[in-house]
Amino acid sequence: MKVCYLISAVSSDNTGRGGHYESLKILAESIYENGLDVEIVSLGDIFPPTFGNTSVKVRFIQFKKSDSLIQYIKKVADEIYDISPNVIHSFDNKSYFFARLANVKIKCKLVLTKPGGPNPKLFFPRCNDLIVFSQENFAFFKSRSRYKDVNVHYLPNRAKKILCDDLRIREIKELYDISGKVILRIARICDSYKESFIQLINLVNGLNDQGFSCTAVIIGFIQDQHVYDEIIALDCKYLRVVTEERYTKNASALIDLCDYFLGTGRGVFEAALLNKLVFTTISSSRYPVIIDEDNIDELQHNNFSPRSILKNRTEASSKEFLSSVIQILSDEIKLNEKRKYILSVAKQRFDISSVMDSYMEIYLNCFPFKRNLIFDIILNSLVVLKVYALLKLSKNKKAKA
Structure with missing residues (x-):
């Protein structure tokens, strides 16, 4: 089984630093150590520093000043086709949008993680399998009729013992x-x-x-x-x-x-x-x-x-x-x-080792992407469009300065 981990780092939205990048890295490394073929794909214009020190293969698909969003979507899709994963596991709703589009062709299983934070106030995408780190988020998604068909998995954030410097x-x-x-x-x-x-x-x-x-x-x-x-x-x-x-x-x-x-x-x-x-x-x-x-x-x-x-x-x-x-x-x-x-x-x-069986079970049993969520994909696209439009605007202002 091959798992592709997808995450965004876009300067108009964040800094490419934070606990969820470390959480993804530790999960990917642990899954790799348990015998699966693993690759991390980072999207956006920032390369998260934490991915510079990992045993897992990392691809950085950089959004450049000259890219349109359509061009970038194609660039990401081509890279995912090249990886040809059985599972795409996204760690934010923006990278999940790219996974959804690429999956129209490769037809693999999709998993989405909401790595902590407050409950969503506006849009959060629907998916087949959603992993949350907090009881707060778990209770929210289980209580909303919009997510009644979503398999919500509560797997608290995990770590492993750090080798200190x-x-x-x-x-x-x-x-x-x-x-x-x-x-x-x-x-x-x-x-x-x-x-x-x-x-x-x-x-x-x-x-x-x-x-x-x-x-x-x-x-x-x-x-x-x-x-x-x-x-x-x-x-x-x-x-x-x-x-x-x-x-x-x-x-x-x-x-x-x-x-x-x-x-x-x-x-x-x-x-x-x-x-x-x-x-x-x-x-x-x-x-x-x-x-x-x-x-x-x-x-x-x-x-x-x-x-x-x-x-x-x-x-x-x-x-x-x-x-x-x-x-x-x-x-x-x-x-x-x-x-x-x-x-x-x-x-x-x-400890991350205590949930390896749970992740393996999710990857084995999760369902392929549902195709009857067109309106949800449109809403998902608006989130992505806003972030990348702000990024283009910022880059253009810097170029004129």
């Missing part, structure tokens, strides 16, 4: 004068994660004020300059912000820089599998929370998103909260209990 970790410690206890946040510096950065700064300031010495480190590509400027303007003396590409590329290999990790989405599992104490962000809170047996099920509902809400949580005073955190961080027995718990859950629920 000791050389780059030593470099960062020397360059940024980092010593002692470290709380690490790895994320794109953008509006979506702004609240998590603010919570991290509040936490490190509070812990140091209460006598627990530690340093906060943010490692991330600057996507929204104004967010970076706001973080720097807070002038936190306990904070280091690392933005060089040498460190933001494959940044998960730097998790061993820290003692404690502030994670969202797949970062939670990656840190847990490295036996770190893991904090996560919750909505409308001054501080992040430690993930433990009391809150993990509720946090998992939203795939450990910054949108998560703990309904029965009573907000303690800052002093009470910080004291409770320090009690854990200062007590090796309590600290080990927390780490041991999240590690065991990560192995059970979030």
